[in-house]
Amino acid sequence: DAGVTQSPTHLIKTRGQQVTLRCSPKSGHDTVSWYQQALGQGPQFIFQYYEEEERQRGNFPDRFSGHQFPNYSSELNVNALLLGDSALYLCASSGAGKWYNEQFFGPGTRLTVL
């Protein structure tokens, strides 16, 4: 079992550009959540996808959008990048049909905005 995988590992962009980050969930999981972790802070919830729809969303602007594919993999898109978007972006997956949904995290994508 490969666990949760994310790509790319690192990314450097300039202000105003757009970026797409990718996540493959753990085998058997159908729910994907995205988190942003600034340096020295805990991860902050961005949104969660289930059955290809955004199920809930944290306090992030519309510049942050996502998508979930039929194979449960997911993308996070960020438009009009700001310097403050520099962070570690974490993807977590969990499975439906379980009373306790332990979340499994990937290693993250480190985004640097110059």
Add this chain to the structure above:
Amino acid sequence: DAKTTQPNSMESNEEEPVHLPCNHSTISGTDYIHWYRQLPSQGPEYVIHGLTSNVNNRMASLAIAEDRKSSTLILHRATLRDAAVYYCILGTTGANSKLTFGKGITLSVRP
């Protein structure tokens, strides 16, 4: 979301027990207490969770106060690999549960 309060940091010696405290005075009756940890350069990983009773698993024990306003994560024998940021989180366990992380407590382990 109900908030948790944790010390910023704690030090321990290798092979000794470690008690990591967490205060959550505004916990609701349906909130579970979750602990995750984040090793350097990795994503967070699940440690343990509980509702009212003390819980044990292969990684740790969770001791929950009778009034549920505080809890303690217990690592029975700290190893160097246990050096990490430990997050105490309140929340539900349903299919749409999300994790609201604070800053966590940074545990250092001395050899």
